[in-house]
Amino acid sequence: MPAELLLGIDVGTYSSKGVLVTSAGEILRQHVVPHTVSFPAPGYAEQDADAVWWADVQAIIKALLSDGFSGEDVAGVALSAIGPTLLPLSSAGRPLRPSILYGVDSRAQAQIGALEAEIGAEAIFAHSGMSLTSQAIGPKIRWLREQEPEVWAQTATLTTASAYLSFRLTGRHIMDHHTASHFMPLYDPAPRQWTPEFAVPVLGDSDLSRLPELGWSDERAGTVTAEAARLTGLREGTPVAVGAVDALSEALSVGVVNPGDLMIMYGSTTFFILVQDTPTPDPRVWTVGGAFAGQHNLAAGMGTTGSLTRWFADEFARDHSTGEAYDTLFAGAATVPPGAEGLLVLPYFSGERTPINDPHARGVFAGMSLTHTRDHLFRAVLEGVGYGIRHNIEAFRDLGADVRRVVAVGGGAKTRTWLQIVSDISGEAQQLPETTVGASYGDAFLAGIAAGVLTRADLASWVRPADMILPTAALKPDYDRLYGLYRDLYAGSRDVLHALQGQNSMGRS
Incomplete structure (x- = not known):
């Protein structure tokens, strides 16, 4: 019997959730793993990429694929996660420090001021379509370079939560365009690609090789490697979608x-x-x-x-x-x-x-x-x-x-x-x-597209309205x-x- 089930996993701020779904959108199994966030100083919010994110993903996959299901049943996988986050990786692809979280982490205010002074706030907005805020990753990259030079010296890849988890499954560094938009001012939304124009104030040089490849959330990032299959129970060669930030998958999950x-x-x-x-x-x-x-x-x-x-x-x-x-x-x-x-x-x-x-x-x-x-x-x-x-x-x-x-x-x-x-x-x-399962349900749909099991038009049969709250x-x-x-x-x-x-x-x- 061919593999036809879809697996979606979302890593949130305080818990991770996974679902196993049929190609018709029927939820067969769900599993939740709670976790914590670290607040090491006022304005700081961090999470451990391996001890929290990757550990949760492994636990969820093993739970979903037990008691009658296995990796052989899974046609595709997609993951979403909190974002945008900043995670520096070594040349071996291992985290060099805890991830710096999204806009709730406001440590890089001085770096925002410095970038606005050097580039110009109006120039940044004209280039990125956004102003620098605590949500922006560019200032946090500069904070890392200035405040933790020993970590920066070892940094080979600058990634985010969902892209890191995709990498752990496929061995490929690729980030979705929605998340990349927040890596301003390193991302140019017009051609939708990384740009060296303002790289020096952020990175200290114009080398963009530290940044992942770019893709759309429903595209295929790669397939499950032998090592990932050994650690998770998934079948080697299973298609994996590029994935998304959690909110984007949540939006998809409800049409x-x-x-x-x-x-x-x-x-x-x-x-x-x-x-x-x-x-x-x-x-x-x-x-x-x-x-x-x-x-x-x-x-x-x-x-x-x-x-x-x-x-x-x-x-x-x-x-x-x-x-x-x-x-x-x-x-x-x-x-x-x-x-x-x-x-x-x-x-x-x-x-x-x-x-x-x-x-x-x-x-x-x-x-x-x-x-x-x-x-x-x-x-x-x-x-x-x-x-x-x-x-x-x-x-x-x-x-x-x-x-x-x-x-x-x-x-x-x-x-x-x-x-x-x-x-x-x-x-x-x-x-x-x-159905309000959450981002993991949207991830399962992305997995179906990446695996060639579904098309975008199939979402209409997955999502049905139930009630309306009127003012x-x-x-x-x-x-x-x-x-x-x-x-x-x-x-x-x-x-x-x-x-x-x-x-x-x-x-x-």
Whole structure:
């Protein structure tokens, strides 16, 4: 019997997930492996590529291919992962340090300033279609070169999470165009290739050989090597797709592939992908490549959303297990009136990405009184995220982007209370798909294309809508007023929040 099953794996911020799927989109098996993130210093976020990413992938494949399934059944594999991340590799292809994570890691602010001074902020935007922010990898490469010269001296390849995992399976260094777009200013989105134009300020020379090959997410990166087959149980020679950043695979998993489709991914962070036929560059957001050849995406991302609710549960619901804590908190928040009876939260607990692009922003609880309870505080946290989501959607529309359909995905999208709050605040209806497995499901589809089992047109039979969250019209005036106060709160407290960043080390010896 020929191999016909598809295997998709996504490595997220706090867990990795894999699915085994038929070519018709039927999920046969799922497996999840939790893991942690390291925060070695304020503004730093790191993860170990082998002990976390690769170990998770091996564990997931072995779990999926046990008890009746084997590598002989798998027609294709695709992986996605958090991104963009920066991982330096030796000439032997081994990590030289923990990976520096995406926009939640804001260590390279000095390097952003240096690159803007040397190249020019306007020149960078004109070249890349984006401004330098904590999401950009170019400044982090320069940080590595300046701050860890001993690592830099050994660096033969500069890669990212999904590309590293593809390399571990195939032995080939290749990165998808969407992720490469964030390696600015080393990537030129017009010819869609690496460019030496601004390489010297970033790399110290014009040698681009440290950068991987480029490909589209549904293209074939290679096939499983004998060594990878030995470590995973996959069949040697199994096709492997180029893969993608997790958010892009998540969008694919719910059919966000047509111009005007907007995905809101409720994860540890909240990520937005809007499919476009013509790009609309703007400094507030990110203009990047899509999953398929010729596609454009307008992308955006908040810094702490699901990770904020996790922090709240860990700190203020310690008397419950994790699952019980969330159930209790969301049930309590549902009993609190809209507006949390005068509470307002800025959800910038690790700085904020789009649209304010302020790594020095921090969280604020405003309007607290002795009458407020834990339920009020949690309701205000959920509403704070809702205001941030509205802020990003407004930024898209302000720059002339066409938003026609909003699809909600991710772990947070399983909570009706939160989705209703976001729709009420933003005024946007949110469509819920029938299957919301996540990015790994989109990866399985990419695996099918790379293996020649599927075509892009087959996605229509994989994805079906299930429900729609509609905004409550009667709440619009109150939430419009509170949204204005949310914007004012940040503008009025920004200087204080920035000044407080210098006080982090007070009292430490």
